[in-house]
Amino acid sequence: MHILVRSSDTGGVLVWPVSDTGTAVSAPEGSLSDEAFAAYVRQQERHAPRWVWDDTATWYPRLLARGVRIGRCHDLRLAHAILRLSTLAAESALARADPDDWQMAAAGSGNPALFDLGDGRDIAEWFRLQQEAVAGSRAPGRLRLLLAAESAGALAAAEMRFAGLPWRRDVHERLLAAELGPRAPHGIRPERLERLAMRIREALGTPALNPDSPAELLKALTDAGLSTASTRAFELRRLEHPVIEPLLEYKKRARLLSANGWAWLDAWVTAGRFHPEYVPGGVVTGRWAAHGGGALQLPKQVRGAVVADPGWKLVVADAAQLEPRMLAGVAGDRAMADAGRGTDLYAGIVAGGVVETRQQAKSAMLGAMYGATTGRSAQVLPRLAAAYPRALAAVEAAARAGERGESVTTRLGRSSPRPNATWRLAQAHASEAQATPADERRARSQAREWGRFTRNFIVQGSAAEWALCWLAEIRNRLWNLDLPHETANGRSAAPFRARPHLVFFLHDEVIVHTPAALADQVADLVREAAGQAGRLLFGEFPVDFPLSARIVDDYAEAT
DNA sequence: AAAGAGAGCGCG
DNA sequence: AAAGCGCGCTCTCTTT
Numbered sequence: 194m195h196i197l198v199r200s201s202d203t204g205g206v207l208v209w210p211v212s213d214t215g216t217a218v219s220a221p222e223g224s225l226s227d228e229a230f231a232a233y234v235r236q237q238e239r240h241a242p243r244w245v246w247d248d249t250a251t252w253y254p255r256l257l258a259r260g261v262r263i264g265r266c267h268d269l270r271l272a273h274a275i276l277r278l279s280t281l282a283a284e285s286a287l288a289r290a291d292p293d294d295w296q297m298a299a300a301g302s303g304n305p306a307l308f309d310l311g312d313g314r315d316i317a318e319w320f321r322l323q324q325e326a327v328a329g330s331r332a333p334g335r336l337r338l339l340l341a342a343e344s345a346g347a348l349a350a351a352e353m354r355f356a357g358l359p360w361r362r363d364v365h366e367r368l369l370a371a372e373l374g375p376r377a378p379h380g381i382r383p384e385r386l387e388r389l390a391m392r393i394r395e396a397l398g399t400p401a402l403n404p405d406s407p408a409e410l411l412k413a414l415t416d417a418g419l420s421t422a423s424t425r426a427f428e429l430r431r432l433e434h435p436v437i438e439p440l441l442e443y444k445k446r447a448r449l450l451s452a453n454g455w456a457w458l459d460a461w462v463t464a465g466r467f468h469p470e471y472v473p474g475g476v477v478t479g480r481w482a483a484h485g486g487g488a489l490q491l492p493k494q495v496r497g498a499v500v501a502d503p504g505w506k507l508v509v510a511d512a513a514q515l516e517p518r519m520l521a522g523v524a525g526d527r528a529m530a531d532a533g534r535g536t537d538l539y540a541g542i543v544a545g546g547v548v549e550t551r552q553q554a555k556s557a558m559l560g561a562m563y564g565a566t567t568g569r570s571a572q573v574l575p576r577l578a579a580a581y582p583r584a585l586a587a588v589e590a591a592a593r594a595g596e597r598g599e600s601v602t603t604r605l606g607r608s609s610p611r612p613n614a615t616w617r618l619a620q621a622h623a624s625e626a627q628a629t630p631a632d633e634r635r636a637r638s639q640a641r642e643w644g645r646f647t648r649n650f651i652v653q654g655s656a657a658e659w660a661l662c663w664l665a666e667i668r669n670r671l672w673n674l675d676l677p678h679e680t681a682n683g684r685s686a687a688p689f690r691a692r693p694h695l696v697f698f699l700h701d702e703v704i705v706h707t708p709a710a711l712a713d714q715v716a717d718l719v720r721e722a723a724g725q726a727g728r729l730l731f732g733e734f735p736v737d738f739p740l741s742a743r744i745v746d747d748y749a750e751a752t
Numbered sequence: 753a754a755a756g757a758g759a760g761c762g763c764g
Numbered sequence: 765a766a767a768g769c770g771c772g773c774t775c776t777c778t779t780t
Contacts, residue, residue: 563768
């Protein structure tokens with residue numbers, strides 16, 4: 194059973210049950226207040242319906258705030274983005290519709306007028322078209338799984354934002370004081386940082402230098418006789434000069450101050466929790482993005498401030514070498530899957546005699562997935578290609594398709610966007626008679642660039658799908674855990690306060706915050722979920738997805 | 753005063 | 765001369 198949800202013209206909420214194909218089985222209930230809506234949802238959850246709404250990020254927080262957790266949903270906006278592009282559903286009415294028809298819908302927001310598309314089509318029609326696109330596609334099972342996983346991810350994202358990542362302000366502040374000195378007003382350098390700035394100015398003989406200005410700094414370095422094209426730390430490390438050491442120190446600490454300093458703490462941490470906004474589907478490949486607080490870029494430096502509550506633990510798990518394993522699965526490469534069986538995949542490649550060192554195996558694999566053409570990784574690539582021809586053929590085919598301007602598709606059916614008009618024009622122009630060699634060169638370079646994108650897309654995008662399935666499985670299993678002394682009523686009243694729950698997700702890594710007594714059980718469940726995710730994507734094809742799952746008090750311990 | 757580009761660096 | 769993929773955030777500097 195599906196239950197459609199939308200805003201009414203009067204600002205209330207309309208709900209009405211529909212069949213799986215999108216046909217209404219009863220008339221909408223009268224317009225509900227937020228409170229009544231939450232009560233309705235809580236009551237209907239006993240029948241485990243799938244809630245169908247435009248945008249999980251606008252609907253679900255309103256339920257969570259009232260203590261209501263749901264099991265399943267269908268996020269029309271996220272599904273729309275997938276179905277419009279998927280090559281598997283290219284013949285559907287949805288995919289073939291004029292983009293203008295969907296402009297409003299795709300924009301997404303809580304706007305009640307959103308689905309009044311002007312000619313009688315509304316949210317039910319939108320849902321019906323999506324169901325029809327899936328059912329009539331070349332791989333309904335895969336697309337159905339993808340949409341379910343994408344929507345489950347959106348639920349998990351809202352829940353993680355609601356629950357927040359445990360964050361100890363005092364621990365973070367101690368770290369800042371040690372690295373930077375006492376807190377200074379915004380715009381003033383803290384003491385330890387200013388001292389480093391002074392050492393830099395002295396070493397370069399430039400008393401007025403602002404080391405935060407790349408332009409000034411580059412000029413000062415050049416004037417001091419240092420030859421460098423940029424002020425990037427990576428470049429500076431290769432130079433010999435008294436200024437290098439304090440400069441690198443300065444850069445590291447200045448970064449800490451600006452990205453995760455006191456201002457960050459004030460803005461993002463309240464009541465011992467960091468509440469970032471995750472954006473499911475925010476990356477073309479299907480990975481999540483994040484808004485605010487840089488949730489997906491938390492430096493290792495500050496992870497010690499992520500501390501479990503007293504009596505609780507963090508279960509930190511990440512998938513080992515996810516992307517190359519994904520490639521083995523996507524390509525159906527048995528030899529590569531065998532190399533990764535129950536072990537470090539890169540070590541397995543070495544053990545197979547393909548290359549000599551783990552580092553070689555790793556950079557060759559990354560080179561294959563990213564499209565390296567020069568450097569050390571490109572040198573060992575031929576050996577990889579000889580040992581794992583199917584895997585390498587898969588990424589090569591994806592690259593060639595991209596170079597031709599075609600789209601490529603992940604395991605479950607997310608397709609890459611086509612290159613834009615400028616790109617196409619440049620390609621077309623390059624093959625005309627009056628094209629200059631420069632035109633041809635530029636076109637070729639852009640074609641290769643797009644080819645590197647599509648090459649990586651099938652791997653990164655399929656890995657994102659695995660991760661979504663993993664996350665969804667963890668979410669379900671956590672909710673189904675039988676807790677001692679818990680009544681069904683208590684469970685719904687406080688969705689996460691007393692139960693193990695997800696608090697962080699980072700592409701191939703999750704953190705669960707759990708009562709200490711349940712930590713072992715949670716770690717097992719997280720591992721089982723990984724196995725299940727692998728089976729969902731690849732059936733009986735024997736590719737492993739081993740995890741490192743650690744039970745710790747703080748996040749820094751796990752890395 | 754605000755918006756945008758570029759540099760740089762954090763994460764996978 | 766070109767250069768392995770995908771992001772977000774902050775700062776400086778320029779443009780509007």
